Amino acid sequence: MEQVVAAGTQFMREVNAAAVLRKLRAAPPKEASMSVSVLAKAVGLSRQAVTRSLNALVAEGLVEFGPLDRDSTRAGRPAQLVRFRAEAGHVLGLSISPQDVRVALADLAGTVTASDAEQLGAAPGGEQVVETLLATVERTLRATGITTGDLWFASVGTPGIVDPAAGVIKLIPSMPGLAGDLLVRRLTEALGCPVYLDNDVKLATQGERWRDAERREDSMVMIHWGERVGAGIVLNGELYRGASNDAGDVGFLDLFTEGSSTPRHPRGLGPFEDRVGGAEIVRQATAAAGRAADGALLARIEAAGEHALEAVLDAVADGEPAALEAIDVVARRFAKGITVIRAILNPRLVVIGGPLARCGEPLLAALRRHLSGEPLDQPALEVSALQEDAVVHGALLNSLDEIERTRFGLVRPGSAG
Numbered sequence: 001m002e003q004v005v006a007a008g009t010q011f012m013r014e015v016n017a018a019a020v021l022r023k024l025r026a027a028p029p030k031e032a033s034m035s036v037s038v039l040a041k042a043v044g045l046s047r048q049a050v051t052r053s054l055n056a057l058v059a060e061g062l063v064e065f066g067p068l069d070r071d072s073t074r075a076g077r078p079a080q081l082v083r084f085r086a087e088a089g090h091v092l093g094l095s096i097s098p099q100d101v102r103v104a105l106a107d108l109a110g111t112v113t114a115s116d117a118e119q120l121g122a123a124p125g126g127e128q129v130v131e132t133l134l135a136t137v138e139r140t141l142r143a144t145g146i147t148t149g150d151l152w153f154a155s156v157g158t159p160g161i162v163d164p165a166a167g168v169i170k171l172i173p174s175m176p177g178l179a180g181d182l183l184v185r186r187l188t189e190a191l192g193c194p195v196y197l198d199n200d201v202k203l204a205t206q207g208e209r210w211r212d213a214e215r216r217e218d219s220m221v222m223i224h225w226g227e228r229v230g231a232g233i234v235l236n237g238e239l240y241r242g243a244s245n246d247a248g249d250v251g252f253l254d255l256f257t258e259g260s261s262t263p264r265h266p267r268g269l270g271p272f273e274d275r276v277g278g279a280e281i282v283r284q285a286t287a288a289a290g291r292a293a294d295g296a297l298l299a300r301i302e303a304a305g306e307h308a309l310e311a312v313l314d315a316v317a318d319g320e321p322a323a324l325e326a327i328d329v330v331a332r333r334f335a336k337g338i339t340v341i342r343a344i345l346n347p348r349l350v351v352i353g354g355p356l357a358r359c360g361e362p363l364l365a366a367l368r369r370h371l372s373g374e375p376l377d378q379p380a381l382e383v384s385a386l387q388e389d390a391v392v393h394g395a396l397l398n399s400l401d402e403i404e405r406t407r408f409g410l411v412r413p414g415s416a417g
Helices: 002-026 036-043 045-061 126-144 180-189 200-211 270-275 278-291 293-316 321-345 355-359 361-369 387-406
Strands: 033-035 062-067 080-084 090-094 100-107 112-119 149-158 161-163 168-171 195-199 220-227 231-237 236-240 349-353 380-383
Touching: 002 062, 002 080, 033 036, 036 045, 036 361, 045 236, 045 293, 045 361, 062 180, 062 195, 062 293, 080 090, 080 387, 090 126, 090 200, 090 236, 090 387, 100 126, 126 180, 126 278, 126 349, 149 180, 149 200, 149 349, 161 195, 161 270, 161 293, 180 195, 180 293, 195 349, 195 387, 200 220, 200 231, 200 236, 220 321, 231 270, 231 321, 270 278, 278 293, 278 321, 278 380, 293 321, 293 355, 321 361, 349 361, 355 361, 355 387
Parallel strands: 090 149, 149 195, 220 349, 349 380
Antiparallel strands: 033 080, 062 080, 090 100, 100 112, 161 168, 220 231, 231 236
């Protein structure tokens, strides 16, 4: 009986400590330090219970007592302030795409303390990608004085179909050398902390909702649009993964047979992304520039080589007519995909992420124009606020959620899961 009572008491202390820790972590920067009395009132516990929880959290290095509150207007001895030690540990958010690798380092409050990126060459092998990523991580850590011993968790997003539970990339046509467990295995060995692997678009969707309060829609689809096309789906405020974690793989929609009995699927592209993806945008821009005798744009595309898509997107931002014509052609096709998403899911908002987000309002205007004749009301359209950094921010969020689940015994409200 005594053991049962002791276990129950210990459980309640852990619950109280979790509540105290949550409140301190959630406090805005201007209220980062709180008095014990204010904290007790905020969490609905007695001052004695809060003090016991704080002492336990101090022993774990997660909380520290600070100076007396000299600004307090109450009579008597000033209250002692307490704060959450966000610097007690750090997490990594990592992103891999066919174009580059990105790294973000954050403290336990989610504040980014350093970030870096490195371009990848054409068709890099799996080992080369991993080595480039590890070198970028090392450079990021060195810039802040953080060591791998300070890392509590890391999350990484990649293209393709991913099994997060097994830490395995099942299918990644754009970077086949990364298929399997190579990435998680090498990262775990090098970083010495748990590593979580997920699809990049799903992490980007989480990151967009986390960092932009206006994007916390309970019904939203975020579409990554670049060489490949994929979507993250939020239903009833939760990320929807589907039966095999590949819900939203809209690149494999087949909407444009155009009378051909042999659909084109180069480089593992699905039918939809074959018609609207990066290679097709470059092809359309080249053709439009040729018709307009726009030698400057043709030279710009040719000089860009493997970065031809970026050159076209820059030309769109500059308002070059041939580039805008190309975007209009693919936007007309892309609008057909949005109508399918709308008919099935009816989301409040569709966010365009990935490289095409750089086109901004010209792209949105073209999409809205091509959707204007649809019989169903269409969702609001916006471009990603985070653009290329959405994946690493989603990865940071996942790392923080995992820490709260495994180390702090709680999961933040709003986690996309």
